[in-house]
Amino acid sequence: MSRTPRVTPAIRATGLRKDFTVKRKAGRLRRTTHTVAAVAGVDLTVGQGETVGYIGPNGAGKSTTLKMMTGVLTPSGGELSVCGVEPVPRRKQLARRIGVVFGQRSQLWWDLPLRESFRMLRYVYAVPEAEHAERLAACRELLDLDAFLDTPVRQLSLGQRMRGEITAALLHGPRVLFLDEPTIGLDVVSKQALRGFLADLGAGGDVTIMLTTHDLADIERLCPRLVVVDHGRVVHDGTLAELHARHGSQRRVVVDLDTPYDELPHVPGAKVDRVEDDGHRVVFALDGVPAGGLIARLAQQGGLRDVAVLEPDIEEVVARLYARGA
Known part of the structure; x- marks a missing residue:
C-alpha cells in the first residue's frame, strides 16, 4: 500500500514566545523589573509554496516573530522550525535557505554599482555561476533592472533600490522569502510593478512568501491566506473572505436612478443603506x-441609469478587529 510522502512545512511554530525584560520607574531612585510578552504563544504552520500576509497593529509582535524565524532573536519558549531547521542554533545553514528583505537592513553595498552587489552576493552564498546568471537574468527582465544596473546603490531611487533588494534576496534560490513592508514609500507605478512580480513568484509555488505590511492593498493583491496578530497572539488565520464573513463586512450596490428614489422592490438580504443626490442615488447593503x-x-422596474458593486473595505474590517483587541 503506497503512502503519500510527508512534506515538511516551510514554517512551523508551536507555542512560540518572546519575552523582554523592561525596567520602570517606581520612585525617584527605585526601578522595578517587569516581563513583557512581545509574542505570547503563536501557533502557525505555513506550507511550502504558500503566500501568507502577516499583519497587525504597531506593537502586535509581527517584527519580533519574523526576527525569531530568521534567527535574529532567540525564542523565550515554544518550538520553531523554518525550512526544517531550528533558526538560531543553525543560523548559517538557514541563511542559505531563506531570503530576507527588511526595511531597516540592506544586503546591497552602498557605494558599489548594483551589478557589483549582485556579483559579491554570489560569492557570499557560494552560488554556482550558471545558477546565479540564470536567476539574475530572470530578475533583470521581470523587475526591469537593466537601466540602473551600473548605478551606485546610494544613487538609486527607493523603488529601484527595493527591486534590487528583492533580487538580492532571490539570487541564491531561497525556499522561503521574508518581506517586511516591501512597498512602503513607493510610487503607484513601482508598487504595481513590484506586486505583479511577487504575485507571479507566489503563483509559481516554488518559494514560500511571508509578508508583513501596513498597506492592505498588498494583502488583497498577493495573499490567499491572512494571519492577523494582536498583543502577541493570532486573532485570525484564514482567507480574506473568511475575515469579512466573521466580522460582518458587507458588499454594497450603488444604484443611480433617472428619477428620485420613491419605492424600490424588496429583495431578501438587501437593504437600503443610504440615499444620496436628492434621491437619485441609492446604496444597498x-x-x-x-x-x-x-x-x-x-x-x-426601469429607470436604472448606472450600477456599481463595491467590495468590502479590508481597512475597515481590520480596523474594527484591532479596536476590538485593544
Whole structure:
C-alpha cells in the first residue's frame, strides 16, 4: 500500500514566545523589573509554496516573530522550525535557505554599482555561476533592472533600490522569502510593478512568501491566506473572505436612478443603506446574497441609469478587529 510522502512545512511554530525584560520607574531612585510578552504563544504552520500576509497593529509582535524565524532573536519558549531547521542554533545553514528583505537592513553595498552587489552576493552564498546568471537574468527582465544596473546603490531611487533588494534576496534560490513592508514609500507605478512580480513568484509555488505590511492593498493583491496578530497572539488565520464573513463586512450596490428614489422592490438580504443626490442615488447593503438578483429586479422596474458593486473595505474590517483587541 503506497503512502503519500510527508512534506515538511516551510514554517512551523508551536507555542512560540518572546519575552523582554523592561525596567520602570517606581520612585525617584527605585526601578522595578517587569516581563513583557512581545509574542505570547503563536501557533502557525505555513506550507511550502504558500503566500501568507502577516499583519497587525504597531506593537502586535509581527517584527519580533519574523526576527525569531530568521534567527535574529532567540525564542523565550515554544518550538520553531523554518525550512526544517531550528533558526538560531543553525543560523548559517538557514541563511542559505531563506531570503530576507527588511526595511531597516540592506544586503546591497552602498557605494558599489548594483551589478557589483549582485556579483559579491554570489560569492557570499557560494552560488554556482550558471545558477546565479540564470536567476539574475530572470530578475533583470521581470523587475526591469537593466537601466540602473551600473548605478551606485546610494544613487538609486527607493523603488529601484527595493527591486534590487528583492533580487538580492532571490539570487541564491531561497525556499522561503521574508518581506517586511516591501512597498512602503513607493510610487503607484513601482508598487504595481513590484506586486505583479511577487504575485507571479507566489503563483509559481516554488518559494514560500511571508509578508508583513501596513498597506492592505498588498494583502488583497498577493495573499490567499491572512494571519492577523494582536498583543502577541493570532486573532485570525484564514482567507480574506473568511475575515469579512466573521466580522460582518458587507458588499454594497450603488444604484443611480433617472428619477428620485420613491419605492424600490424588496429583495431578501438587501437593504437600503443610504440615499444620496436628492434621491437619485441609492446604496444597498447586501447580507450574503448575490448582487445579480437585486440588479435584475431593479432593471425590471426601469429607470436604472448606472450600477456599481463595491467590495468590502479590508481597512475597515481590520480596523474594527484591532479596536476590538485593544
